[in-house]
Amino acid sequence: MDVTGSRPRFRFAPSPTGFFHVGGARTALFNWALAKRLGGTFVLRIEDTDEARNRPEWTQGIIDALAWLGISTEDETFEGPFFQSESNEAHLAAAEKLVTAGAAYYCAMSPEEIAERAKLEGVTGYGGWSRDLGTGPGPGHVLRFRVPDGTTVVHDLVRGEVRFDNSVIEDFVLLRGNGSPVFNLANVVDDMSMGITHVVRAEEHLPNTPKQQMLWDALGIPTPTWGHVPVLVNEQRKKLSKRRDKVALEQYRAEGFLADAMVNYLMTLGWSAGDDQEIRPWSEIQELFRLEDVNLSPAFFDVKKLSAFNGEYIRMMSTEELVEACGHWVPAHWDRTRLDAIAPHIQPRLITFADVPQLIDFIFEPVVIDEESWSKVMSAEFSVDILHEATSAYANASEWSADHLKALLEDVMQPFGMKLGKAQAPIRVAVTGRTVGPPLFESLDVLGREETLDRLQSAAQRLGQ
RNA sequence: GCCCCCAUCGUCUAGCGGCCUAGGACAUCACCCUUUCAAGGUGACGGCACGGGUUCGAAUCCCGUUGGGGGUGCCA
Numbered sequence: 001m002d003v004t005g006s007r008p009r010f011r012f013a014p015s016p017t018g019f020f021h022v023g024g025a026r027t028a029l030f031n032w033a034l035a036k037r038l039g040g041t042f043v044l045r046i047e048d049t050d051e052a053r054n055r056p057e058w059t060q061g062i063i064d065a066l067a068w069l070g071i072s073t074e075d076e077t078f079e080g081p082f083f084q085s086e087s088n089e090a091h092l093a094a095a096e097k098l099v100t101a102g103a104a105y106y107c108a109m110s111p112e113e114i115a116e117r118a119k120l121e122g123v124t125g126y127g128g129w130s131r132d133l134g135t136g137p138g139p140g141h142v143l144r145f146r147v148p149d150g151t152t153v154v155h156d157l158v159r160g161e162v163r164f165d166n167s168v169i170e171d172f173v174l175l176r177g178n179g180s181p182v183f184n185l186a187n188v189v190d191d192m193s194m195g196i197t198h199v200v201r202a203e204e205h206l207p208n209t210p211k212q213q214m215l216w217d218a219l220g221i222p223t224p225t226w227g228h229v230p231v232l233v234n235e236q237r238k239k240l241s242k243r244r245d246k247v248a249l250e251q252y253r254a255e256g257f258l259a260d261a262m263v264n265y266l267m268t269l270g271w272s273a274g275d276d277q278e279i280r281p282w283s284e285i286q287e288l289f290r291l292e293d294v295n296l297s298p299a300f301f302d303v304k305k306l307s308a309f310n311g312e313y314i315r316m317m318s319t320e321e322l323v324e325a326c327g328h329w330v331p332a333h334w335d336r337t338r339l340d341a342i343a344p345h346i347q348p349r350l351i352t353f354a355d356v357p358q359l360i361d362f363i364f365e366p367v368v369i370d371e372e373s374w375s376k377v378m379s380a381e382f383s384v385d386i387l388h389e390a391t392s393a394y395a396n397a398s399e400w401s402a403d404h405l406k407a408l409l410e411d412v413m414q415p416f417g418m419k420l421g422k423a424q425a426p427i428r429v430a431v432t433g434r435t436v437g438p439p440l441f442e443s444l445d446v447l448g449r450e451e452t453l454d455r456l457q458s459a460a461q462r463l464g465q
Numbered sequence: 466g467c468c469c470c471c472a473u474c475g476u477c478u479a480g481c482g483g484c485c486u487a488g489g490a491c492a493u494c495a496c497c498c499u500u501u502c503a504a505g506g507u508g509a510c511g512g513c514a515c516g517g518g519u520u521c522g523a524a525u526c527c528c529g530u531u532g533g534g535g536g537u538g539c540c541a
Binding site (some may be wrong): 188305 | 505
């Protein structure tokens with residue numbers, strides 16, 4: 001990999017957790033947009049240091065989710081995936097270097113001992129008690145970073161200067177008692193060896209940043225450019241969590257949300273191009289996105305608005321795209337020709353593609369009469385009359401087309417002096433089983449004469465009892 | 466507790482000292498259109514958290530208060 005060039009190198013470093021978090025999706029997208037526009041590189045690094053989070057299939061899930069978002073491993077901007085666990089030696093070497101330089105020291109105190117002493121001294125956390133004991137490495141001995149006096153100033157592209165008083169940062173652990181490297185160390189060393197120039201991640205990492213920056217300094221390498229973007233929150237304004245909230249990207253995908261809509265929506269959370277336009281293609285977003293324009297406050301992930309975006313994107317699809325997409329959401333045995341014919345009529349009625357089957361099932365399957373709809377509509381006397389007369393009119397229809405079927409019903413209803421909206425109701429319930437659905441005459445057209453007549457006659461029969 | 470971040474309609478945002486009697490989008494409501502339901506059109510409702518400064522002038526700058534969030538692990 002080219003780690004010496006002047007081209008910016010971004011990275012996305014998720015830890016495998018079994019599903020892809022929408023917040024992670026947004027962070028990945030931010031990095032991707034930047035890498036693309038700046039002619040840089042997007043590095044994917046799987047942070048699998050914690051053994052509990054280390055399953056091969058989790059990694060594939062991440063790659064699949066990224067691909068769905070348009071971040072493809074095939075793209076020249078993409079690099080990876082790399083695995084944190086595979087650079088263990090580099091982490092250890094860096095730790096050794098820090099020890100040699102006197103920037104880190106071993107500590108034999110157990111968590112219990114630390115808690116005890118802290119309580120005794122009335123302090124919180126670790127007080128650097130082993131700093132100058134000259135403890136050597138050994139089982140159960142952790143390696144700690146010797147936090148220097150002074151102030152650490154983090155220059156953040158999103159937030160400006162953030163200052164931390166080093167005195168409130170305790171000597172944090174670099175190597176666990178079993179010798180394995182901990183997040184802060186591994187993360188920094190990997191970023192260094194991968195030549196990362198820009199660290200763009202969620203705000204929750206901001207408190208880690210002074211520690212990491214001290215590590216960069218101690219290791220003698222110029223720090224990367226930081227950018228901490230606000231987190232995504234739920235309705236209670238709490239950070240999106242997998243326990244309480246619907247955060248899995250895969251789930252939204254399974255529910256029929258379009259990748260384009262999801263991507264576009266995600267990009268409007270915490271960022272705007274500065275004008276009044278929200279819906280725009282990725283190609284434009286990519287050119288417009290600036291870290292400097294990212295907001296500072298947490299944003300609520302609103303499924304209602306996501307849905308609105310999705311509906312918007314569905315309506316922008318061409319008929320071909322629409323039919324193609326619908327095809328993936330209905331049973332394989334449903335007739336393609338009929339699907340092609342009805343698809344355009346459901347386009348403005350869709351929120352997600354999961355809505356498709358229930359909207360048009362009556363065209364492909366035996367009709368199921370919704371009793372509530374039936375009693376509501378058929379109880380009216382004129383409805384019964386309309387149904388009977390329309391049935392015979394349709395039986396003798398000279399032409400089977402939406403326009404003609406509509407005209408025939410208009411003829412039928414005329415003596416009754418009613419509006420089309422009312423007159424179509426009994427036909428609709430008889431044929432589709434419900435009071436709402438796609439445009440009626442178009443539906444009858446697609447359904448065909450025979451099936452339509454069958455259903456009308458069944459309904460008439462049922463009424464005759 | 467301590468550290469850090471944040472604060473414009475219910476929500477996402479525009480605004481970066483005068484163009485703001487604060488603009489757009491989603492949601493909500495009303496009306497129009499209409500073949501049900503949608504979509505579409507028009508309109509309404511609704512906000513600068515509070516208090517001090519700075520300034521001729523503050524949503525915009527500074528300070529404080531309050532409120533919210535994040536972190537505080539031998540997790541990442």
